[in-house]
């Protein structure tokens with residue numbers, strides 16, 4: 001049955017969230033592939049799973065419904081049309097060539113839904129295909145994958161994001177992540193819980209990643225543009241959200257094109273209706289271009305020159321000021337804790353958030369500012385450079401009021 005889902009802010013009481021419990025795809029990381037697969041180390045998979053279970057338990061303990069990506073993908077694969085579509089998405093890889101493609105197709109055909117879901121997420125290693133032959137298979141290095149693994153599925157935030165009652169299936173920028181959205185796209189179109197959900201964005205459009213999208217308040221969306229989301233992605237999202245009445249203001253926020261600041265949510269997340277935790281090195285320099293609908297037929301955009309991000313955000317929200325809680329205490333600690341996702345909190349309700357325990361100073365700052373912090377361990381999870389916000393895609397959150 002279609003359930004109504006709605007998210008128009010970052011901090012209202014969290015109802016339902018989409019997570020991905022890390023699985024065999026993390027066990028594919030090796031020193032030779034971890035860079036291209038966007039991990040800074042080789043995580044200990046069992047411990048990462050324990051940490052993730054603790055994260056999910058903390059959310060459930062606060063009344064949040066947790067959906068797991070693997071369950072949804074498995075359920076969707078029980079439907080012939082979805083199964084054909086997802087299989088085709090893998091087989092269309094031009095690197096396979098016709099001989100190997102036919103062999104992989106036969107291999108996938110034999111799998112039940114759960115095993116196929118596992119292969120779509122964890123990939124297919126050279127020795128896992130028992131009957132390989134032909135030029136491509138023979139020349140493949142034994143360390144290579146016939147189907148690439150998707151270790152960054154852990155970061156469900158990036159491959160889909162809700163804007164009001166619509167889902168945006170994003171367009172991921174890095175080759176290592178591109179295939180993730182075939183899974184979220186299939187879920188939102190085929191899964192009985194979501195089928196019929198209007199989609200405000202689809203893969204294949206200009207690059208846009210969920211980690212760059214912050215729903216600052218009803219009708220106000222901040223979009224970071226940098227290493228991942230491109231200005232053209234922000235433009236497309238703005239145009240579509242205005243046309244559908246999902247937003248009245250989009251703030252386009254340039255961020256440094258670096259690994260440490262790959263997404264806007266690595267430097268700033270909301271912890272109250274009018275408060276953010278933010279990297280002090282950027283709080284003063286971050287700027288925003290304000291975009292509103294033009295006067296015309298809804299296709300036109302009005303662009304206002306850049307202002308300090310905090311000023312533009314407060315104006316768009318119609319409040320005097322956004323309170324800022326600094327990461328860390330001193331510049332060195334702030335830099336360390338920003339890197340370890342100290343800014344990347346997930347709010348469960350206003351003034352109640354989940355954060356990595358290791359960011360001791362940032363968490364203390366949050367508490368001094370009246371924010372309750374639920375600490376989770378993330379020594380292994382963090383090796384992919386993502387915190388509680390990156391690891392969660394809210395699909396239902398209560399609206400908030402600013403008055």
Ligand SMILES: NC(=[NH2+])NCCC[C@H](N)C(=O)O
Pocket residue numbers: 037038039152155157158174177210211212262263265266384385386387389390
């Ligand atoms: N929303 C986020 N900050 N996501 C973090 C994603 C980390 C992932 N390893 C990547 O590089 O894509």
